[in-house]
Amino acid sequence: MRDTFLPFAPPLIGEEEINEVVDTLKSGWLTTGPKTRKFAEQFATYTQAPGALTVSSCTAALHLSLVALEIGPGDEVITTPLTFAASVNVIEHAGAKPVLVDVEADTLNIDPVAVEAAITPATKAIIAVHYAGHPVELDALRKIAADHNVHLIEDAAHAIGASYKGEPVGSGSNPACFSFYATKNLTTGEGGMLTGDDALLERARQLSLHGMSREAWSRYAAGGKWAYDIVAPGFKYNMTDIQAALGIQQLNRFESMQQRRADIVARYQLAFGGNAALQTPVTRDHVTHAWHLYVIRLNEGELTIDRNQFIEEINGRNIGTSVHFIPIHIHSYYARKYGWQPDDFPVALSNYGRMLSLPLSPRMSDQDVEDVIDAVAAVTAAAAPRKMAG
Ligand SMILES: *Cc1c(COP(=O)(O)O)cnc(C)c1O
Numbered sequence: 001m002r003d004t005f006l007p008f009a010p011p012l013i014g015e016e017e018i019n020e021v022v023d024t025l026k027s028g029w030l031t032t033g034p035k036t037r038k039f040a041e042q043f044a045t046y047t048q049a050p051g052a053l054t055v056s057s058c059t060a061a062l063h064l065s066l067v068a069l070e071i072g073p074g075d076e077v078i079t080t081p082l083t084f085a086a087s088v089n090v091i092e093h094a095g096a097k098p099v100l101v102d103v104e105a106d107t108l109n110i111d112p113v114a115v116e117a118a119i120t121p122a123t124k125a126i127i128a129v130h131y132a133g134h135p136v137e138l139d140a141l142r143k144i145a146a147d148h149n150v151h152l153i154e155d156a157a158h159a160i161g162a163s164y165k166g167e168p169v170g171s172g173s174n175p176a177c178f179s180f181y182a183t184k185n186l187t188t189g190e191g192g193m194l195t196g197d198d199a200l201l202e203r204a205r206q207l208s209l210h211g212m213s214r215e216a217w218s219r220y221a222a223g224g225k226w227a228y229d230i231v232a233p234g235f236k237y238n239m240t241d242i243q244a245a246l247g248i249q250q251l252n253r254f255e256s257m258q259q260r261r262a263d264i265v266a267r268y269q270l271a272f273g274g275n276a277a278l279q280t281p282v283t284r285d286h287v288t289h290a291w292h293l294y295v296i297r298l299n300e301g302e303l304t305i306d307r308n309q310f311i312e313e314i315n316g317r318n319i320g321t322s323v324h325f326i327p328i329h330i331h332s333y334y335a336r337k338y339g340w341q342p343d344d345f346p347v348a349l350s351n352y353g354r355m356l357s358l359p360l361s362p363r364m365s366d367q368d369v370e371d372v373i374d375a376v377a378a379v380t381a382a383a384a385p386r387k388m389a390g
Helices: 015-027 034-047 058-068 086-093 112-118 138-148 198-207 216-220 241-252 254-272 307-316 332-338 346-352 366-382
Strands: 052-055 076-079 097-100 123-129 151-155 176-179 192-195 294-298 355-358
Touching: 015 241, 034 052, 034 192, 034 241, 052 058, 052 198, 052 241, 058 086, 058 151, 058 176, 058 192, 058 198, 076 086, 086 097, 086 123, 112 138, 123 138, 138 151, 192 198, 241 254, 254 294, 254 366, 307 355, 307 366
Parallel strands: 076 097, 076 123, 123 151, 151 176
Antiparallel strands: 052 192, 176 192, 294 355
């Protein structure tokens, strides 16, 4: 057994990031400025997006998308129960009503058939989460959005580097929201990016800085004018140049970090594929998976312990784990407000009860990967039900 604890998703930060941050600190320009601009341009190039706006978090990008699209009281927004609270909290912040629909059993992504069935005259948007980094069925969701005249917003917190039928996630004209939180595939500590068409980004840019008619950075730059106007009661959602400094260098090493993730996943798939107690993640043929998370599911009847005990056993072997996610509809606020029952979304609920996420980070060494594999093998072997002979 390992003698040190293996964290679930440690960030990989190198000398380049450190030097770029120091350069920013010495430059005299700390908040939204030249590095934020540069990071947004690099990100738009990488994702082949029409444009990109740096923001303080993915949550901010999601909230800005809804407000910029003028979604509010009386409107419904359809999303998945198998997501982080942020995807649904922003619908509440906008004053709209979240409508949950169940997920597909294999990818655990929002089910387009269920989305179409949930459309009403009040539906204004669909927030689709690319769960674990596996793209949603964009063609089907785009068709539903077009047929019913509703907006498609992508929660791409897990999906930097993913692609669907050869198109990078974020390359569309609709809003796509990315996260650079500490555990995400690319990190700025905290941070986010909104991609989409120019009109959306212009509106979101204004709302991201108090609804001011011009950016603070152009006010204080050489030749900048002092005057500004408040055109809407906006938010304080801008990114700092300190964060962008990290982002620029993380993006420079991004392809190699993604390759390392894919290599670790290949090793896991090989090790766990033949284990009857485990269901390994799928990748549909027409997508490139971003491998933000490696989620395994325990097969009922093949283990004498439940998921919670399984996690205790793995943690007891000094391996960190997590669960993605506690479904939205069983959180007390949402269950109470909308009267949702646990089995209203049975695919999300039953898979939640048997899932866990194993460590996955480009910072992991080959030995770390072997330690995870050994721990999982030891726990499944010790908890194997005794089978009757002959
Ligand atoms: C991490 C995450 C978010 C929120 O990202 P922040 O940058 O922390 O605001 C939103 N949606 C999903 C699915 C996430 O995993």
